[in-house]
Amino acid sequence: MDAIAARAGVTKRTLYYHFPSKDDLIAAYLTARDEPTLAHYAAWLDQTKGDLSEQLLGMFQRLARVTRSARWKGCGFLRAAAELAGTPGHPALKIGSAHKKKFEAWLEGCIAAEGLSEPALRARQVMIVIDGAVAQVLIHRDPAYALAAGQVAAALIAKKA
Template sequence: MASKGGTLGSKRRPPDQARSSLLAAADRLFYEHGIGSVGVDAVAAAAGVTKRTLYYHFPSKEALVAAYLEARDGATRLAIESTVSEHGARPGDRILAVFDHLERWFATPSYRGCPFNNAAAEQPGTEAAAIAARHKAAVAAWLSDQAQLGGARHPKEVGAQLLVLVDGALNGAQVSGSPEPARSARTVAELLLAKADIEVSKRGKR
């Protein structure tokens, strides 16, 4: 007789721990190999749980993918906020700090492109693509808010232009395997901020 989540007598993981293990495994496998190339069997095995346990927490692969992207969204925002907080309160410096964050990320061996761009390309028209679109909209809104605080006359336009630079750097680094696209995008961002009359401190300039 099998118990729920494992064989009779096996040590059962607490529900929260099992869910966390599944999300960690999904994050690693989906990001490294692509969503379409990884099945739920592989995720369950990597998490050390049964497929039944996986479906207890996530009723479908689509739900698991959505949870993976939502977790990535939260982690990405925290990482950017951590980097930005080191650059003071000046909006121009905070905007440029995003490109400094990207440069450090691109220099890591594990970089495989933007997980949201990857998901939208792999699964157009799905909830995954919708989450990716919401993430991009949130980034654009934050950039626009910073531009407005910096005194830009057309902050939404500046935010949209900065997002293009961010996405260009993300894709360029994925293809080239180099952090150079982040540096190039930062240089162009400095010019864009200057045109919009958004001040950058001497510390923020390169």
């Protein structure tokens, strides 16, 4: 908390006034990241022309570009889940789960709008590919994992059956 207070330019007392515990601060951070994260992915999808398969490929290409930045630190929701894996019921885990479910529901809506079969299953599969890509890029610091994941996601959606 000392480092966070110093970085924020406030006293520790002020920080604790707004966030009574480190857990509250983590929960607030993740809550604040929910909508902006979804908005980034939605914008990346919308900015790519073509059918949903091509749009997903474009979305992953944008993800690959973002991961090239030295400032990119992966997905805060995944990092929090890994850090707090031994504390079931932690507020941050609940917020992360809700975010991932919301993201998956958004994907399901995109897939259903295309008239594809099994939109819930396909959304879950794409969600797994996204999170896997983020984890692999974070581990290897190689955006090629995001590009490869984009090919997998596009193939999952390209199947009309």
